[in-house]
Amino acid sequence: MIHFFIPQPASFDLPPPISSEAPQIDWIYNLIYYVSVFFTVVITGLMLYWVHKYKRKKGDKRVETPHYPRLEIVWTVIPIIFVAFLFHIGFKAYLGQTMASQDALEIRVRGQKWQWWFTYPNGREAPNELYLPVGKQVKFVISAVDVLHSFYVPGARTKKDAVPGMYTTMVMTPTSLGDTPVYCAEYCGAPREGNPEPAYAGAPHGGHSAMMAMIHVVSQAEFDKRMTEGPSKPEGLTDAQWGAQLYKSNACVTCHSTDGTKGTGPSWKGIFGKPVELNAGLSGGTGSATVDESYVQESIRVPAAKVVAGFAPVMPPYSEQALSEKQIDAIIAYMKTLE
Amino acid sequence: MAAITTDSHGHAGQGDPNANYLNNKKGVMSWLITLDHKRIGVMYLVTVLAFFLFGGIMALLVRAELFSPGRTLMDPDTYNRIFTIHGVVMVFLFIIPAIPAALGNFVLPIMLGAKDVAFPRLNLASYYLFVAGACFALFSLIDGGVDTGWTFYTPYSTTTNGAVVWMVFGAFIAGFSSILTGLNFIVTIHKLRAPGQTWSRLPLFLWAIYATSILQVLATPVLAITLLLLILERTMGIGIFDPHKGGDPVLFQHFFWFYSHPAVYIMILPGMGIVNELIATFTHRKIMGYRAVFISSLALALFSFLVWAHHMFTSGNSEYANMVFSALTFLVAIPSGVKVFNWTGTLWRASIWTASPMLYGLAFLFQFCIGGLTGLFLATLATDIHLHDTYFVVAHFHYVMVGSTVFAFIGGLHYWWPKITGKLYDEATAKRAFWVTFVGYNGVFLPQFVLGSRGMPRRYYDYLPQFETLHRVSTVFSWVLAVGLFWMAFMFIQSLRNGKKAPRNPWNSAGFEWGSPNPPPLENFPSQPTFNRGPYDYHLATDAEIAED
16 A cells, blocks of 8 residues: 655645645635635624623614615725735736746646546656646646546645646646645536545545646756656566556556456456456457467557457556566566456 | 505405405315416425525535545445535525525515415426426436436536436426526516515615526526536537537526526525515615615626636636636626625614524624635635635535525525414524534534635545545534424424414514515405505504514
């Protein structure tokens, strides 16, 4: 189970701010909060005080309600001035999260049921986890594959809907090293049956609520290293053990169980080396196939080519940028251990 | 000088002093094909209360699942269907019809000194359209259910399996009930006011119903067309919301909210209308700034059409569009604030009786402050981007829809109960049930503001452990709220069974509806009344009119 650290809220109401834009938004939030509390206390206080003081007594005279036109004007004009001010500061701060500079780091985000995919400028792709260099403005270019999703980074106080057929953009400048979560904030359903594992280990369950990702804000040096380095097997692990890690971190776990339960995709238990019946696929392949190294490799790169009968062709393709050949070898090694 | 005079000509039914609308005809058919607005109002009341119970049980199930992280009671797909039906039933089958069609139908003609509404047959037809719509919507439950949320956003609603078409068609049919009731009320208020009842003597509840009716007539057709387009998209794939066919999923949001924003004013305006009646009666004063209050009702109705895209600040609209809608949304806050100041001002140097209906009116004032002020966070662009689609929004709209409108509805139910049933309920029980309901209600929704600002998104089946405490608090208080409401329901049932007979004017009100007996005779007044004063002119009302009998 991947352990991640979410720091305690910086204030009672709000998560710790991790971007340069967030403190300004928090300031506005707090202003509205204190004004609201003030008004609620004043109105409720007057209400309670007067209800007590003017309790109906025998002999109370029934009189006309007095008229105070000047007071009515004052309590109409002052709120107008306040909301005009609030509109202005709100709009200004909002623009800071929407306008990107020319040299912003551009990250392409794709949302689909139920995981986030990220593409870096150099073409590298990965699901569920995003590395960003601290202090650099990021421009997210966001879209969805299937239905509406929403890319929400509470630490940066920002979100933007992921819309199929359209690109939306969102800007933030992370200023704190560490991890900050991303949640999906537009309802997008849940698995039809059961309660399978989320794509990001440790995330909540349930489709829409499982669609969590983690942003790792790291130093520029570490970011550069990650962009150039090939993904390599961690020290001391066998191929199969690395494969088991990749099975989770690349979201295979969302659709393929290891205990025989049928999910969105076939279970890997005992599947390696087995003959399987196929649906018609992209390349018109029908009939049957054997789940050997070649089949697995093709099904990762071009999943729709040979789909096992009884399953829908919804698996996303993993390009060379998302999974290297060495990583596919490790996954195959892991599959072989699943008797 | 009697303020309400009646003419001297005899009228049918004047013979038996105990004849009233409840006993003048007997049998099930006399109810099912009645043209009497009072019976129609009672049928609506029973129906909407049944839907409130159903929607409330769904809410308890939702909160129960959220008691702990992970699976508590049900799988994610079931949870999604339950929160969807909770929203659809509460919005379309309870809160939109409740005050206008149930309480409004009963009280409106009486407050006008009229015998009935302008179009009694249309009124009955509205009721049956409502029931038919409800049947279609609820049929969807047994035909696979719906898991889209009550807002039916595309493309999820056009591609998910399930009985979306039945549910959406049900809302489509029920919408016509809303439109026809609105039409009926507008004509009635224009044409059937008793002699002496000028526009400036109109009770504020009727000003509110009037503004609401305009919204119902103008806005609901847009929903009808939107739902029809959704049905065509699902059944025939016309592609208007499908990006693969050149359509735009966000277009649905524009269409949907163009109705649904005015719809929330259809919900709140009648509630505000009731609060006017409660405060006037229980302070023995005319509402301060009567003119400002009715003008603000009309202003809210007008402005409500201009702000729909504040539900869509993160949907991908341009910064320019967002700016315009944010500015217009702030405008809508001003008339609401004016009302709150006027209601509070009415209390100053008044003569206040904190009877059970008034408790609900005062709770409205407190809860509407919270609901309205939290709207400021959402109108402000910078903060809305963070709070949109989180529990902060859920808490905001429950404070205005439940903490304000439903509390007003319950206050109105208590207030007009003697008029509708001719019986009294137990006042001590009513006050105790109020306190339990008040504490339970605030305990459910106050924590949800913090959940939202801390980043907890809406419509989540499961959540990270850091959110558990606040969710647990909210769930436990939902049980307290349920106890309060059930206690109140039992109190009303007891009143029906063996409640004391109600006097003519149990609340010592100067309102026109208290000029006739409880329950009212079939034609509401013994003979045609003439109004010589306003409904809140306590300084002109005679002691005889204000007295209980």
